[in-house]
Structure formats: structure tokens, C-alpha cells
Amino acid sequence: MIQPHKTIQDIRGLDDGHIRQLARDIHQDGVAVMYNQNLKESDYIDFMKRFGECESPDLFMNPKEHPEIFLVTGKKVDGKKIGMFGDTELGWHSNGNSRHLIDKILIGLYCVKEDINTTLSVCNTSKPFYDMSKDEQEYYRSITIRLKFKNNTIYDLEEGDPALEFMSKNKGSIRKLVDVHPHNMSEYFYFPYHFICKAWEGKKQIDHEELISKLKPKIFKSQYQYHHIFKEGDLLLMDQFTSLHRRTPVMDNNRLLWRIASDFNNVYK
Numbered sequence: 001m002i003q004p005h006k007t008i009q010d011i012r013g014l015d016d017g018h019i020r021q022l023a024r025d026i027h028q029d030g031v032a033v034m035y036n037q038n039l040k041e042s043d044y045i046d047f048m049k050r051f052g053e054c055e056s057p058d059l060f061m062n063p064k065e066h067p068e069i070f071l072v073t074g075k076k077v078d079g080k081k082i083g084m085f086g087d088t089e090l091g092w093h094s095n096g097n098s099r100h101l102i103d104k105i106l107i108g109l110y111c112v113k114e115d116i117n118t119t120l121s122v123c124n125t126s127k128p129f130y131d132m133s134k135d136e137q138e139y140y141r142s143i144t145i146r147l148k149f150k151n152n153t154i155y156d157l158e159e160g161d162p163a164l165e166f167m168s169k170n171k172g173s174i175r176k177l178v179d180v181h182p183h184n185m186s187e188y189f190y191f192p193y194h195f196i197c198k199a200w201e202g203k204k205q206i207d208h209e210e211l212i213s214k215l216k217p218k219i220f221k222s223q224y225q226y227h228h229i230f231k232e233g234d235l236l237l238m239d240q241f242t243s244l245h246r247r248t249p250v251m252d253n254n255r256l257l258w259r260i261a262s263d264f265n266n267v268y269k
Contacts, residue, residue, distance in 0.1 A: 002124050002226045005032040011039075011047050011235065019050050022237075023267045026106065027184045030124040030243030031226055034235040039110060041066040044235075044258060048108050052263035055104045068260050072109070074253035084163055084259070087250040091154040092123065092220070094240040095261055097192040098149035098170035104261035105240040111230035115255035119248045124224045126188040126242045129178060132218070139201075140189070141178045143211065146198035148172030153194035172197075181241050183268050188242045191219055230257065 005025040011034055014022070026032045039047075045068045048054055056067035061084045063069055074087030096102035109120070129137060149167045151157050157167070177199070179190055193216065199208035228236060238245060 001222060002029055002031070002122075002127070002224060004029045004122075004226055006035070007033075008035045011037060012043055014047075014050075016050075020267055023051065023106075023264055024184065026237050026239045027181060027186070027242055028126075029226075030126070030239050031122045032237045033228065034237075035231075035233065037110070037233050037235050039235070041069060041258070044108070044110055044260065045069065048106070048260045048262045049266070051106055051267055052265040053104075055261040070259040070261070072257040072259050073113075073255060074250050075256070076253070081161070081163070083256070085155070085247070086163075087253050087255075088155050089249045090247040091194050092244045092246045093154050093192045093194065094238075094244050096240070097147055097195045098167065098172050100171055100173045102173075102240070103263050106262045106264060107238045107240055108258075108260045108262070109230075109236045109238075110258040110260075111232050111234045111256075112258060113252075113254050113256040114230050114232050115250055115252040116229055116231075117248075117251040118229070118255065120228045120230065120236070120245060121247070122226045122228070122238060122243050122245045123220055124226075124243055125191060125219060126181070126186050127224050128219045128221070129187050129189055137178075137187075140215075141176070141187075142201050143177035143206075144174060144200045145177050145190070145196050145208070146172065146174050147192065147195040148197050149195060150197070154192075179241070181239075183264055186242065189215070189219055190241065191215060192244060 054068040061071045071083035072085050073083035095107050178187055193212045196208050199206050199211050
């Protein structure tokens with residue numbers, strides 16, 4: 001199991017040097033955890049903006065007064081969703097898998113209301129690459145993949161669900177299966193396999209389902225994973241290139257996480 005950076009230090013007191021080191025730790029391990037935080041919305045947003053620009057797409061799960069925050073909850077008001085991802089199981093994914101451009105590669109999840117029966121799992125996608133033979137590395141470097149969101153894969157959305165509408169609008173992307181991280185130059189697998197719908201070795205199209213079935217046991221080993229049960233006040237940060245994450249079903253629909261997505265452009269100016 002990976003051992004991410006963990007601290008109980010109040011994030012509001014971190015200086016610029018701590019922020020830079022934290023960014024490096026997140027890239028390396030894929031995840032970092034801060035416990036016992038006591039954050040207001042503005043505290044959390046200000047902290048994430050120290051790393052870079054935050055996403056604020058003005059969707060149904062973004063509070064108008066704090067548009068950088070995405071509500072992650074299964075709670076409904078007057079029968080309507082107020083947050084993203086609901087209460088069902090979520091398959092392995094990272095931020096922006098169905099988008100053409102992905103620049104918000106830091107995800108923060110802050111626990112406001114816990115559900116001790118729900119577990120988040122994070123898998124490092126860089127370490128598996130470096131544990132492979134040179135021949136395997138060269139082969140996987142030659143692979144290009146086509147990604148597109150498809151319902152009833154990562155999770156199940158009913159017709160009329162507002163999340164299904166905006167997810168389906170994304171055109172998808174074509175990118176390398178093995179890429180180089182823009183900030184620490186490490187290689188990593190980009191493997192949100194639920195989104196992979198085509199694959200090529202060089203210019204020759206290959207069976208993407210066969211590729212997926214061969215890679216899954218190589219990447220999703222327990223030694224590359226970290227599992228977290230959120231308690232109120234926990235803040236978990238993840239690099240969306242060097243990690244994938246998934247979630248078990250939510251038992252308590254009052255569970256609430258504040259999610260923020262940012263880039264690292266204020267750290268790497």
C-alpha cells in the first residue's frame with residue numbers, strides 16, 4: 001500500500017515552501033491527506049488558489065456564493081440533486097477523463113459530513129510503470145487511446161439527470177496511454193479504462209478490451225493503492241495524472257464533501 005504525505009498541521013499556516021513541497025509529494029504519491037482541518041468555504045478556496053486557478057463552471061452542484069466548490073452528496077432538495085456523484089458506487093476515474101483538454105490536475109476533497117461506511121480508494125498510476133520491464137515500458141509507450149464518456153460504466157445515471165447532460169456533451173479525447181507529467185517529468189499510465197473506447201499500437205488499431213484486461217491486474221495492485229474513510233475535517237488532495245480513484249456506495253445521503261479542482265500554475269510559474 002502506498003504511504004501518502006499526512007499531517008495534522010493547519011493548512012492556513014503553510015508558507016510557500018510548504019506548498020511547493022506538498023505539490024511535489026502529491027505528484028510523487030498521487031495523494032496527500034490533512035486531518036483535523038476546520039475550514040470555511042473561503043478558507044478552502046483560498047488554500048487551493050495558492051496552487052493555481054480553480055475551476056468554476058457554474059453547474060447545478062456549484063453554490064452561487066462559492067462557485068469554485070462542487071458539492072459531492074447524494075442529498076436531494078425537493079426531489080432534485082444538489083450535488084454530483086450521488087450515492088452509488090463510482091468506478092476508477094480521474095478529473096476530466098472525457099474532456100479534450102485537462103489542466104485542472106489537482107483535486108481537493110474536504111469532508112463536511114462523514115459516512116463511515118463509505119471508502120475512497122486511490123491508485124498510483126506512475127509506480128506500476130516503473131516496476132515494469134524495459135520491453136513492457138516501450139510497448140505501452142507506443143499505445144494511443146481514444147476516450148469518451150459512456151453511461152452505466154463509471155456510474156449509472158438516469159435519463160433527465162443533470163449530470164448525464166453535461167457529461168455527455170464532452171467530445172472526448174485522443175491521447176497517449178503513457179504520458180510525462182508536466183511538473184515532475186515522471187511517466188505515468190493514463191488509464192481511466194471505463195472511458196477507453198479505441199486503442200492503437202503506433203498506427204495499427206488494436207483490441208482495446210484486450211488491452212484493458214491485460215493492464216488492470218498490472219496497475220490495480222494493493223501495493224499501489226491507498227484507502228480512506230473520510231472523517232469530518234479531513235482534506236484529501238490528489239494528482240489527476242499520477243492517480244486514479246474510486247468510491248464504494250454511500251449509505252448516508254447527508255454525507256457531504258466539498259470538491260475543488262485547480263491547476264498548479266501558481267506553484268510552477
